[in-house]
Amino acid sequence: QQQVKQSPQSLIVQKGGISIINCAYENTAFDYFPWYQQFPGKGPALLIAIRPDVSEKKEGRFTISFNKSAKQFSLHIMDSQPGDSATYFCAAIDRGSTLGRLYFGRGTQLTVWP
Amino acid sequence: DAMVIQNPRYQVTQFGKPVTLSCSQTLNHNVMYWYQQKSSQAPKLLFHYYDKDFNNEADTPDNFQSRRPNTSFCFLDIRSPGLGDAAMYLCATSRGGADLYGYTFGSGTRLTVV
Numbered sequence: 001q002q003q004v005k006q007s008p009q010s011l012i013v014q015k016g017g018i019s020i021i022n023c024a025y026e027n028t029a030f031d032y033f034p035w036y037q038q039f040p041g042k043g044p045a046l047l048i049a050i051r052p053d054v055s056e057k058k059e060g061r062f063t064i065s066f067n068k069s070a071k072q073f074s075l076h077i078m079d080s081q082p083g084d085s086a087t088y089f090c091a092a093i094d095r096g097s098t099l100g101r102l103y104f105g106r107g108t109q110l111t112v113w114p
Numbered sequence: 115d116a117m118v119i120q121n122p123r124y125q126v127t128q129f130g131k132p133v134t135l136s137c138s139q140t141l142n143h144n145v146m147y148w149y150q151q152k153s154s155q156a157p158k159l160l161f162h163y164y165d166k167d168f169n170n171e172a173d174t175p176d177n178f179q180s181r182r183p184n185t186s187f188c189f190l191d192i193r194s195p196g197l198g199d200a201a202m203y204l205c206a207t208s209r210g211g212a213d214l215y216g217y218t219f220g221s222g223t224r225l226t227v228v
Contacts, residue, residue, distance in 0.1 A: 041221070043220050044157065044219050046217065099210065100145060100217065104156035107155070
């Protein structure tokens with residue numbers, strides 16, 4: 001069972017455009033929602049994260065929007081650049097568990113063309 | 115810099131020949147995880163150690179074993195690799211629980227089975 005559902009699977013955006021990736025979850029025990037960026041041949045790297053008591057978090061060109069009632073969250077990349085081309089994973093975690101296990105979405109392969 | 119180091123970066127093994135992947139960390143984190151990531155898929159948790167306590171995911175094949183001789187090192191043993199085990203293997207560490215920003219991935223080992 002996929003705990004976190006992510007769409008789209010792939011996304012092509014023109015340089016300077018806005019990239020939007022959406023995720024949804026069911027488990028209300030999740031209380032932290034990170035996004036990871038992964039380049040080919042590298043491990044995932046934490047990009048930005050949000051708690052459910054906040055509706056939006058912005059870091060530079062990257063913004064997470066969070067809708068607690070709908071159990072949905074999304075990543076917006078403003079002014080997308082070719083260097084943003086990577087695979088993006090949303091994830092969720094129950095911080096009350098000692099394990100700190102991440103539940104990943106299936107990933108979105110973003111291509112930004114010049 | 116404190117980090118998670120995986121060796122080797124690329125490993126080629128023969129069908130059925132045991133292989134060991136290694137992970138070391140200088141972060142002194144309590145938890146070490148092994149993930150399997152196949153092409154165009156999300157990382158899948160195989161097992162983890164919380165200190166010396168080993169936790170196996172229910173769907174992790176018996177073919178996969180792990181050892182953690184001390185805080186810094188963790189090994190993934192594949193007893194009889196099959197073609198379906200070809201994947202990127204990611205090691206990650208965390209303090210456990212709420213410390214999400216301490217959740218750090220290594221660069222991975224790309225395993226090829228011939």
